[in-house]
Amino acid sequence: MTEEEPDGLLEDRSPIFGSWKVVYIVVVANLLTMVGVLYLVTRWAS
Amino acid sequence: MRPLDWAILVTTIFAIVAYGAWKTRGAQDMKSYLRGGNELKWPTIGLSVMATQASAITFLSTPGQAYEDGMRFVQFYFGLPLAMIVICAVFIPIYYRLKVYTAYEYLERRFDVKVRYLGALLFLIQRGLAAGITIYAPAIILSTILGWSLSATILGIGIVVIIYTVSGGTKAVSQTQKHQMVVMMTGMVVAAVVIIVNLSDTVSLPHAVKVAGALGRMNVIDFSFDLDNRYNFWSGVTGGFFLALSYFGTDQSQVQRYLTGRSITESRLGLLFNAMFKIPMQTLILFIGVLVFVFYIFIKPPIFFNQPALEQARQTAHGPQMSALEAEYDAAFEAQKKAAERYVETLESGTEDPAAKAELVAAAGVLSGHRAEAKRLVVEALPDAETKDADYVFVSFVLQYLPTGLVGLLIAVILSAAMSSTASELNALGSTTTVDMYRRGLKPNLSDRGSVIASKVFTAMWGLVALGFASFASLLDNLIEAVNILGSIFYGTVLGLFLVAFFLKRVTGTPVFVAALVAQAVVVTLFFTSSLGFLWYNVVGCGAVMAVSLVLQPIIGRADPRPST
Numbered sequence: 001m002t003e004e005e006p007d008g009l010l011e012d013r014s015p016i017f018g019s020w021k022v023v024y025i026v027v028v029a030n031l032l033t034m035v036g037v038l039y040l041v042t043r044w045a046s
Numbered sequence: 047m048r049p050l051d052w053a054i055l056v057t058t059i060f061a062i063v064a065y066g067a068w069k070t071r072g073a074q075d076m077k078s079y080l081r082g083g084n085e086l087k088w089p090t091i092g093l094s095v096m097a098t099q100a101s102a103i104t105f106l107s108t109p110g111q112a113y114e115d116g117m118r119f120v121q122f123y124f125g126l127p128l129a130m131i132v133i134c135a136v137f138i139p140i141y142y143r144l145k146v147y148t149a150y151e152y153l154e155r156r157f158d159v160k161v162r163y164l165g166a167l168l169f170l171i172q173r174g175l176a177a178g179i180t181i182y183a184p185a186i187i188l189s190t191i192l193g194w195s196l197s198a199t200i201l202g203i204g205i206v207v208i209i210y211t212v213s214g215g216t217k218a219v220s221q222t223q224k225h226q227m228v229v230m231m232t233g234m235v236v237a238a239v240v241i242i243v244n245l246s247d248t249v250s251l252p253h254a255v256k257v258a259g260a261l262g263r264m265n266v267i268d269f270s271f272d273l274d275n276r277y278n279f280w281s282g283v284t285g286g287f288f289l290a291l292s293y294f295g296t297d298q299s300q301v302q303r304y305l306t307g308r309s310i311t312e313s314r315l316g317l318l319f320n321a322m323f324k325i326p327m328q329t330l331i332l333f334i335g336v337l338v339f340v341f342y343i344f345i346k347p348p349i350f351f352n353q354p355a356l357e358q359a360r361q362t363a364h365g366p367q368m369s370a371l372e373a374e375y376d377a378a379f380e381a382q383k384k385a386a387e388r389y390v391e392t393l394e395s396g397t398e399d400p401a402a403k404a405e406l407v408a409a410a411g412v413l414s415g416h417r418a419e420a421k422r423l424v425v426e427a428l429p430d431a432e433t434k435d436a437d438y439v440f441v442s443f444v445l446q447y448l449p450t451g452l453v454g455l456l457i458a459v460i461l462s463a464a465m466s467s468t469a470s471e472l473n474a475l476g477s478t479t480t481v482d483m484y485r486r487g488l489k490p491n492l493s494d495r496g497s498v499i500a501s502k503v504f505t506a507m508w509g510l511v512a513l514g515f516a517s518f519a520s521l522l523d524n525l526i527e528a529v530n531i532l533g534s535i536f537y538g539t540v541l542g543l544f545l546v547a548f549f550l551k552r553v554t555g556t557p558v559f560v561a562a563l564v565a566q567a568v569v570v571t572l573f574f575t576s577s578l579g580f581l582w583y584n585v586v587g588c589g590a591v592m593a594v595s596l597v598l599q600p601i602i603g604r605a606d607p608r609p610s611t
Contacts, residue, residue: 045259
């Protein structure tokens with residue numbers, strides 16, 4: 001959704017990366033990292 | 047609890063509530079009362095969303111669950127970050143574009159009014175029942191363990207929440223949740239540090255983790271695929287994704303939190319904050335339960351954590367049997383402690399000894415057998431007693447082993463969690479009743495001021511319903527479990543309505559309405575006839591709505607008006 005509304009509610013820019021797609025990729029990478037770390041902890045502790 | 051604990055507890059709770067009420071004083075219109083005036087920034091939205099989901103049971107039961115069953119419950123949250131991405135990309139732009147007050151308004155714009163009523167009704171049923179349990183569940187545990195009156199505890203939590211939710215609306219809920227969440231996380235981090243420091247005299251943190259792992263408590267990730275296994279990686283990613291998509295995307299108690307955003311960017315960042323930090327938060331809470339488990343390997347735990355129930359059981363005809371069992375339990379504990387010390391010695395020497403590990407596992411098996419037998423005896427002696435012992439593990443540890451002051455802080459954590467999730471529920475129930483039922487069905491020309499007054503009245507009414515339900519909850523067996531399952535039975539259907547709306551553009555109102563009824567019947571049938579894990583209900587319900595509506599569209603959808611988005 002890129003349409004601008006007078007009250008600015010639909011302002012649609014990612015403040016850090018410029019594109020929301022990049023933000024979403026960072027979130028998925030964070031999830032995979034957490035799963036990886038927890039898997040290594042599981043293997044090490046058992 | 048000592049005077050310092052009481053001072054910290056009362057000050058924390060009332061300072062947060064007073065701050066929230068002060069910040070939201072003044073005249074209100076619908077936009078400010080139901081959408082917080084669209085003024086909030088992402089940190090407030092993020093913490094508010096997190097606090098809505100984190101109920102008191104999160105802090106009471108989750109450590110106990112790790113104590114009994116290990117950390118595998120964390121996999122339940124693996125679908126959450128993916129669901130947040132879909133909500134940010136698809137749901138939020140549509141809600142903002144249409145400037146809706148509730149998620150169910152969108153269903154009428156996309157389909158017709160009967161689909162809106164169905165979505166709102168399913169929400170009101172499940173959330174109305176859950177609101178009573180959100181108050182009752184912690185009240186029964188705190189009143190039992192602290193010796194408080196159950197009715198006074200329920201009224202104390204409920205009345206405070208009703209007052210600030212009714213007076214300040216959505217903004218008061220979000221402002222108080224921000225501070226309540228800070229208290230919750232501070233309390234849990236401090237508790238973790240204190241337990242680690244206490245343990246360090248006996249065993250280092252890495253070796254504590256190895257001991258927990260040897261006894262099956264570090265089972266965080268399980269990649270084995272089993273439909274009947276409630277918590278594994280696959281059910282967590284798939285079922286957890288659909289559950290989170292439904293809960294955060296279509297449940298008004300959550301939608302209302304992020305519709306308060308100053309802009310679409312603030313709402314998205316608030317949800318993505320949860321996508322990043324929810325799993326670490328749950329991991330911490332579960333890990334605290336594991337640390338408590340290791341602590342109780344070296345310090346004798348009670349044979350049954352619900353001490354008042356145990357004491358009552360001792361007074362019955364089962365008393366002598368319980369005494370004999372407790373003597374055996376004491377001996378088994380000493381054997382387990384010695385086995386654990388031997389295992390830790392081998393770890394410290396750098397050569398982990400499989401024989402020492404096997405000895406520890408065997409000793410722990412004997413001890414847990416005694417605990418299971420004690421639970422059976424308590425159930426026999428007191429058929430009406432609360433016997434879900436895991437709920438009492440963390441709070442009884444806090445009261446017995448944490449220093450004065452910290453006890454008050456952690457009870458404040460539990461009460462804050464109860465109040466924050468109840469506030470969101472009442473706020474959403476009041477909004478949905480006003481916007482989707484009263485104003486839509488009965489008073490279409492209601493003024494802005496009239497709508498605010500109606501919202502306050504309905505919020506207070508739902509608060510009283512929740513209080514009434516919480517007061518009578520103890521009369522029904524297994525009520526909490528029943529309500530939890532009830533929630534998961536409805537979520538898939540509601541999500542199906544929204545996914546059809548978003549992605550199946552040619553489907554119209556009548557087919558999706560009939561499909562939702564069919565899907566609901568399928569899920570209810572599965573509940574009564576199969577052993578399918580409850581997370582899969584969300585997948586089945588959602589899939590059934592989408593598939594059946596596609597099949598029905600050419601048959602009964604032709605007379606419907608052309609759909610709009």
